[in-house]
Amino acid sequence: MPELLEVEYYRRLAEGTVGRRIAAVDAPDAWYLQGGVDAGQLAALLPGAVVAGTRRRGKLLVIDLDGALALGLRFGMAGRLLVDGSAAIEKLEYASGRDEPAWERFRLYFDGGGSLVVVDPRRLGGVSLDPTFDGLGPEAATLTLGQLRRALERSGAPLKARLLDQHRIAGLGNLLTDEILWRARLDPNRPAGALGDAELRRLQRVVRSTVGELDTRGGSHTGDLYGARVRGGRCPRCGAGLTRAQVGGRTTFWCPAEQR
DNA sequence: CCGGATGTTCACCT
DNA sequence: GAGGTGAACATCCG
Numbered sequence: 001m002p003e004l005l006e007v008e009y010y011r012r013l014a015e016g017t018v019g020r021r022i023a024a025v026d027a028p029d030a031w032y033l034q035g036g037v038d039a040g041q042l043a044a045l046l047p048g049a050v051v052a053g054t055r056r057r058g059k060l061l062v063i064d065l066d067g068a069l070a071l072g073l074r075f076g077m078a079g080r081l082l083v084d085g086s087a088a089i090e091k092l093e094y095a096s097g098r099d100e101p102a103w104e105r106f107r108l109y110f111d112g113g114g115s116l117v118v119v120d121p122r123r124l125g126g127v128s129l130d131p132t133f134d135g136l137g138p139e140a141a142t143l144t145l146g147q148l149r150r151a152l153e154r155s156g157a158p159l160k161a162r163l164l165d166q167h168r169i170a171g172l173g174n175l176l177t178d179e180i181l182w183r184a185r186l187d188p189n190r191p192a193g194a195l196g197d198a199e200l201r202r203l204q205r206v207v208r209s210t211v212g213e214l215d216t217r218g219g220s221h222t223g224d225l226y227g228a229r230v231r232g233g234r235c236p237r238c239g240a241g242l243t244r245a246q247v248g249g250r251t252t253f254w255c256p257a258e259q260r
Numbered sequence: 261c262c263g264g265a266t267g268t269t270c271a272c273c274t
Numbered sequence: 275g276a277g278g279t280g281a282a283c284a285t286c287c288g
Contacts, residue, residue, distance in 0.1 A: 002266055002267095003266050003267090005266090006266070031283085059266095059267080059268095074267085074268080075266095075267085076266095076267055076268075076283080077265070077266060077267050077268095077283095078265090078266085078267095078284085078285075078286090079267095103284095103285090120284095121284060121285050121286085122267095122283060122284045122285060122286095123283050123284065124267055124268070124282095124283060124284085125267085125268095126268090155276090155277095156276085156277085157276080157277065157278095161277085161278090164267095166267090166268085173266045173267070174265090174266060174267085175266055176266080219266085220266055221266075248278095249278075249279075249280090250265095250267095251264075251265080
């Protein structure tokens with residue numbers, strides 16, 4: 001999916017639907033509905049409900065409705081949100097900005113016009129009813145030192161794999177994680193539990209400052225390392241050739257000279 | 261033509 | 275139990 005930053009942009013966009021009453025729901029793709037919900041249930045439950053607010057933890061967006069109902073939206077790698085036909089982000093990497101009607105996996109229509117639509121060409125996202133944050137770690141954007149320590153302690157797994165594990169820390173994706181580790185000058189392959197106190201503190205500060213800075217810049221793809229994440233790419237700080245390898249199952253770039 | 265890509269989940273290994 | 279791997283999803287891009 002988009003990573004936490006993009007989902008946060010979606011959440012801000014979805015805030016524009018607060019106070020609006022659902023007139024109809026269209027869930028044409030049964031595969032997209034999670035948790036055993038079906039289109040018939042949604043059609044019975046949602047119309048008449050008013051959007052009460054929005055929440056986000058990591059990459060999960062929750063739309064709260066009155067009557068103790070809530071919708072959970074996940075966006076996979078290529079999912080986008082449209083409200084009244086407009087997107088918070090016009091173009092995602094690896095996803096065209098086009099909106100083929102066939103890619104619209106979920107639609108809410110509101111009284112008086114307007115709509116909320118999930119467009120997801122690859123069908124990697126999904127919609128659930130009454131989602132919980134159980135199973136999601138603490139929010140990366142506000143990660144505390146204690147939370148980071150708990151996420152990493154006593155683990156021999158690569159540092160990057162732990163940072164990507166949504167059960168441990170919620171919100172970091174592949175691009176943000178590479179950027180954070182590069183800024184913190186930490187090798188993604190370091191055993192997660194082996195970080196010293198100074199390194200832990202440095203990493204915690206960098207997680208929060210990077211999330212905050214890239215939020216302002218406009219998304220996960222606005223990091224300093226991003227442009228160098230190509231074969232033959234060089235470290236933007238020292239010019240050394242970046243190493244490219246699979247870490248935690250994902251393609252990873254890092255500076256072998258600076259990241260230890 | 262082929263391989264990968266802002267992700268998650270699950271089965272199946274070691 | 276802890277980790278790792280590969281598959282699946284469907285489209286775009288180099």
